[in-house]
Amino acid sequence: MSNPLIKNEKFVQYAAPLFVGVLFMALWEITVRALDVAPYILPGPVAIFQALGENWESLLKALLVTLKVTFLAFFISVVLGVACSLLFIQSKWIEVSLFPYAILMQVTPIVAIAPLIIIWINDTTWALTVCAVIMAIFPVISNTTLGLRSVDPNLLNMFRMYRASRWQELTRLRIPGALPYFFGGLRISSGLALIGAVVAEFVAGTGGAKAGLAYMILQSSYNLQIPKMFAALFLITGTGILLFALMVWLSDLALRNWHESALKTEN
Amino acid sequence: MTIPGSVPDTEDSTAVISSAENASARPVIQARSVDKVYANGTIALKGADLDIKQGEFVSLLGPSGCGKSTLLRIMAGLGDVTTGSVKWWEQDYDVVGDKGRKLAFVFQNATLMPWAKVRGNVRLPLDLEKDSGPACEQKIDQALNMVGLSNFGESYPRELSGGMQMRASIARALVTEPNLLLMDEPFGALDEMTRNKLNDDILELWQANGWTIVFVTHSVYEAVYLSSRVVVMAARPGRIVEEITIDEPFPRGPEFRVSQNFAEYCRRVSESLEKASTMGQEQSQ
Ligand SMILES: Nc1ncnc2c1ncn2[C@@H]1O[C@H](COP(=O)(O)OP(=O)(O)OP(=O)(O)O)[C@@H](O)[C@H]1O
Ligand SMILES: [Mg+2]
Numbered sequence: 001m002s003n004p005l006i007k008n009e010k011f012v013q014y015a016a017p018l019f020v021g022v023l024f025m026a027l028w029e030i031t032v033r034a035l036d037v038a039p040y041i042l043p044g045p046v047a048i049f050q051a052l053g054e055n056w057e058s059l060l061k062a063l064l065v066t067l068k069v070t071f072l073a074f075f076i077s078v079v080l081g082v083a084c085s086l087l088f089i090q091s092k093w094i095e096v097s098l099f100p101y102a103i104l105m106q107v108t109p110i111v112a113i114a115p116l117i118i119i120w121i122n123d124t125t126w127a128l129t130v131c132a133v134i135m136a137i138f139p140v141i142s143n144t145t146l147g148l149r150s151v152d153p154n155l156l157n158m159f160r161m162y163r164a165s166r167w168q169e170l171t172r173l174r175i176p177g178a179l180p181y182f183f184g185g186l187r188i189s190s191g192l193a194l195i196g197a198v199v200a201e202f203v204a205g206t207g208g209a210k211a212g213l214a215y216m217i218l219q220s221s222y223n224l225q226i227p228k229m230f231a232a233l234f235l236i237t238g239t240g241i242l243l244f245a246l247m248v249w250l251s252d253l254a255l256r257n258w259h260e261s262a263l264k265t266e267n
Numbered sequence: 268m269t270i271p272g273s274v275p276d277t278e279d280s281t282a283v284i285s286s287a288e289n290a291s292a293r294p295v296i297q298a299r300s301v302d303k304v305y306a307n308g309t310i311a312l313k314g315a316d317l318d319i320k321q322g323e324f325v326s327l328l329g330p331s332g333c334g335k336s337t338l339l340r341i342m343a344g345l346g347d348v349t350t351g352s353v354k355w356w357e358q359d360y361d362v363v364g365d366k367g368r369k370l371a372f373v374f375q376n377a378t379l380m381p382w383a384k385v386r387g388n389v390r391l392p393l394d395l396e397k398d399s400g401p402a403c404e405q406k407i408d409q410a411l412n413m414v415g416l417s418n419f420g421e422s423y424p425r426e427l428s429g430g431m432q433m434r435a436s437i438a439r440a441l442v443t444e445p446n447l448l449l450m451d452e453p454f455g456a457l458d459e460m461t462r463n464k465l466n467d468d469i470l471e472l473w474q475a476n477g478w479t480i481v482f483v484t485h486s487v488y489e490a491v492y493l494s495s496r497v498v499v500m501a502a503r504p505g506r507i508v509e510e511i512t513i514d515e516p517f518p519r520g521p522e523f524r525v526s527q528n529f530a531e532y533c534r535r536v537s538e539s540l541e542k543a544s545t546m547g548q549e550q551s552q
Binding site: 152154155157158159160161162163164168172176177179257258259263 | 364370374392423
């Protein structure tokens with residue numbers, strides 16, 4: 001009852017999901033063994049980790065390729081997305097003229113246009129990056145634009161009353177106020193950049209030195225190396241979770257002094 | 268920057284002018300038959316005429332929703348009038364912010380930037396005016412001291428109580444040493460002790476600096492204690508129904524609060540307010 005670990009919120013926050021994960025994998029392993037499922041249909045966690053160990057080198061290389069595209073795409077999405085938002089808030093005209101095209105990009109299925117992009121852009125890394133950017137940029141644009149527009153109207157009035165320049169209004173009022181929205185966008189966008197990178201690679205099917213995790217999955221499935229396929233899958237989801245955690249950490253770091261999302265409420 | 272035909276700045280004049288004594292004082296605000304209709308059709312103000320003279324302390328008093336905030340915001344140049352006209356120092360709004368024509372506004376709620384510390388919030392007007400240096404820090408210290416927040420400069424707004432946030436907001440308004448100070452129920456959220464103290468502080472500052480203050484309040488006592496003139500408003504449609512001059516000398520102290528005259532003024536203002544409230548009801552039926 002008075003176990004200090006249980007009372008430690010941080011500990012519970014990490015331990016609880018970990019416990020669920022371990023429990024799930026244990027059940028999985030037991031089921032696979034009890035029902036004697038063939039490893040090329042559904043491997044148990046033990047087989048998957050074995051495959052991960054055995055193919056460590058090739059998987060790591062593939063992971064780095066995928067990570068490169070993911071980070072490149074994420075970085076470009078953030079820079080370009082913020083630039084678009086800053087452009088949008090300059091005038092309602094610009095926003096209403098261009099925003100529909102941002103939506104258009106969002107609703108176009110990436111698998112449908114990826115082949116085209118891969119034909120247009122010779123360099124595979126850049127082709128994949130462009131696909132991932134198309135996937136990841138929209139949350140940055142929409143969230144940041146919303147944030148930059150959601151200023152307390154009275155604060156805005158005050159800035160205008162003191163004859164603040166547009167630059168002061170932007171840097172001292174709109175940008176700080178938009179940060180929580182921006183970081184919300186980053187959380188979604190980081191995951192989408194990864195998904196975009198993987199999906200594009202599936203379409204491109206690049207082998208050789210530039211093979212990423214998606215190609216690993218494709219190849220393993222052709223060769224019925226299902227444990228290896230799961231190992232690659234495990235690396236993708238693991239990367240996604242780490243990316244998300246990184247974004248949460250960044251957001252907490254930036255907002256911890258003032259924003260509710262990063263604060264513990266004391267009553 | 269000098270405006271043709273403008274009166275020289277009064278910054279160095281130490282004499283305190285009370286409207287009651289000096290009817291010829293220079294006008295700071297002249298509102299002429301101002302109507303304000305909001306986009307949703309609410310007639311917030313109808314035919315409001317109001318003159319504020321240099322050195323006056325005017326309170327706006329009236330039932331909730333009668334357009335006090337609306338009128339005050341119009342005087343601050345926030346929001347256009349639907350019809351009618353407003354002049355600042357006998358000029359258009361452009362002159363506001365020039366030397367000797369500084370305006371500060373205290374909103375009905377604190378309106379602080381949550382990401383900045385109290386000090387940063389108070390510094391904001393100086394930053395926006397590109398005023399910096401040691402004199403600037405001193406001004407901030409003074410302003411914080413005035414509202415009793417000297418020890419909270421490094422706190423974030425969320426770490427303060429509602430009343431303390433409001434005081435930070437007042438400090439921010441005072442830091443530029445405004446010539447015209449517009450305050451929308453600044454002390455509504457404060458306890459009576461703090462409120463009385465701030466009342467006295469504001470009066471003192473007003474007298475010492477020759478400011479002009481327009482002050483919205485719900486409290487008859489506060490209005491009578493502070494003002495050289497009380498403007499009573501009625502609702503639906505929002506309009507000015509009576510102006511009562513509080514012909515009592517400044518400085519006013521605790522003795523004034525318990526004096527016969529104070530009670531008499533309060534009675535008169537209350538009666539007027541009562542009348543204004545029933546007027547609103549008749550109209551809405
Ligand atoms: N932005 C707005 N849009 C539409 N109607 C508004 C707006 N602001 C105020 N009103 C309406 O205008 C009228 C006057 O509002 P105002 O805020 O000036 O009243 P007030 O006298 O300050 O009231 P209180 O004492 O409660 O602060 C009210 O009926 C209100 O509903
Ligand atoms: Mg109001």
